[in-house]
Amino acid sequence: MKIIRAEHLGMCFGVRDAIALALETAKQEPLTILGDLVHNEIVLAELRAKGIRIEQQPAEANTRTVMITAHGASERKLRETRSRGLNVLEATCPLVHVAHRSLAKLMGEGFHPVIIGQRDHVEVRGMTGDLAAFDVVLSEAEVMNLKVQPRFGVVSQTTQPIDKVRQLVRLLRERFPQSEVRFIDTVCQPTKQRQSAAVELAQKCDVVVVIGGAHSNNTQELVKTSLRFCRRVYHVQTAADLREEWFHNANTVGITAGTSTPDAGINEVELWFKTIAVPAAAQTNRTKEKHELAFHPA
Numbered sequence: 001m002k003i004i005r006a007e008h009l010g011m012c013f014g015v016r017d018a019i020a021l022a023l024e025t026a027k028q029e030p031l032t033i034l035g036d037l038v039h040n041e042i043v044l045a046e047l048r049a050k051g052i053r054i055e056q057q058p059a060e061a062n063t064r065t066v067m068i069t070a071h072g073a074s075e076r077k078l079r080e081t082r083s084r085g086l087n088v089l090e091a092t093c094p095l096v097h098v099a100h101r102s103l104a105k106l107m108g109e110g111f112h113p114v115i116i117g118q119r120d121h122v123e124v125r126g127m128t129g130d131l132a133a134f135d136v137v138l139s140e141a142e143v144m145n146l147k148v149q150p151r152f153g154v155v156s157q158t159t160q161p162i163d164k165v166r167q168l169v170r171l172l173r174e175r176f177p178q179s180e181v182r183f184i185d186t187v188c189q190p191t192k193q194r195q196s197a198a199v200e201l202a203q204k205c206d207v208v209v210v211i212g213g214a215h216s217n218n219t220q221e222l223v224k225t226s227l228r229f230c231r232r233v234y235h236v237q238t239a240a241d242l243r244e245e246w247f248h249n250a251n252t253v254g255i256t257a258g259t260s261t262p263d264a265g266i267n268e269v270e271l272w273f274k275t276i277a278v279p280a281a282a283q284t285n286r287t288k289e290k291h292e293l294a295f296h297p298a
C-alpha cells in the first residue's frame with residue numbers, strides 16, 4: 001500500500017505562533033487562555049499539562065494574564081476583558097487581523113457587511129462583535145433570504161473553502177443585480193493551500209484519511225472537499241481511531257490534516273500504516289462497499 005501525504009497539510013503558522021506564545025508566557029507567569037486556542041483536543045490537553053488554564057469567559061480567569069486565541073476577538077470583548085484588570089495577551093493570527101481590517105474598510109466606504117462563515121464560530125463572533133448591523137451567511141438559502149441593500153461588502157471567515165465563498169458571492173450578485181457587491185477575499189493562504197492539496201490528493205487515492213479535531217472547521221471542510229473526489233474518506237483525531245478494514249483493497253492512501261493538527265499526530269498516523277499487515281495482493285472484496293463514504297465519529 002502506497003501512502004501519500006498532501007503537499008500542504010497540518011498546523012499553520014498562526015496556530016504554531018499562538019502555541020509558542022502561550023508556552024513562552026506560561027514559563028514566566030500563570031496564564032489563562034480564553035476559549036480553545038485551537039480546535040484540537042490533543043493540543044489543548046498538552047497545554048493543560050503545562051499548567052496553562054483554558055476558560056471560556058474572562059470572569060472565569062483566575063490569573064492576571066489572559067490570552068486571546070488565534071481566532072481573534074472584537075474590540076468590545078478586548079475592552080471588557082481589560083476592564084476586569086486583566087493583562088490581555090493577543091495571539092490573534094495576522095490573517096484574522098486582515099479579515100477584520102477588510103471588513104472595517106468596506107464599512108467605512110458605506111457597504112453593508114456580509115460575512116461568509118459559521119455564525120457561532122469564535123472567529124466570526126470576533127468579526128461581528130462590534131457591529132450594529134450585519135449578516136452572516138453560509139448557504140445559498142441564506143443568501144437568497146438576505147434583505148436588499150444598495151451596497152453589500154463581503155468578506156469570509158479565513159478557513160472557508162474559496163470555491164464555496166466565490167460561489168456564494170456570485171449568487172449574491174445574481175440575487176441583487178441592482179446592488180453593488182464588493183468582495184474582499186479573506187480566506188487565508190494556508191487554508192487555500194491545504195484545500196487545493198486535498199483536491200490533488202483525493203484525485204489519486206483510493207482512500208483519504210483526514211486528521212484533525214472533531215470541531216475544527218477547516219478539518220471538516222477538508223473532509224467535504226476530499227469526498228468530492230474520493231468515495232472513501234475517513235476523519236480521525238488520532239491514529240487510535242484508524243481501523244484496518246477501511247483500507248482493504250486500497251493501493252493508495254492519502255493523508256491530509258487540518259491547520260490545528262500537530263506534526264506528531266500526522267507522524268503517528270503514517271507510522272500506523274507501516275505497522276499494519278494489509279498487503280494489497282491478499283486483500284478481499286468483502287468490505288469494499290460497506291465502508292465507503294464512512295465518516296468516523298471522531
Ligand code: SF4
Nearest residue numbers: 012014093095158188
Ligand atoms: S487557519 Fe489561517 S487565519 Fe487561522 S490561524 Fe491559521 S493561518 Fe491564521
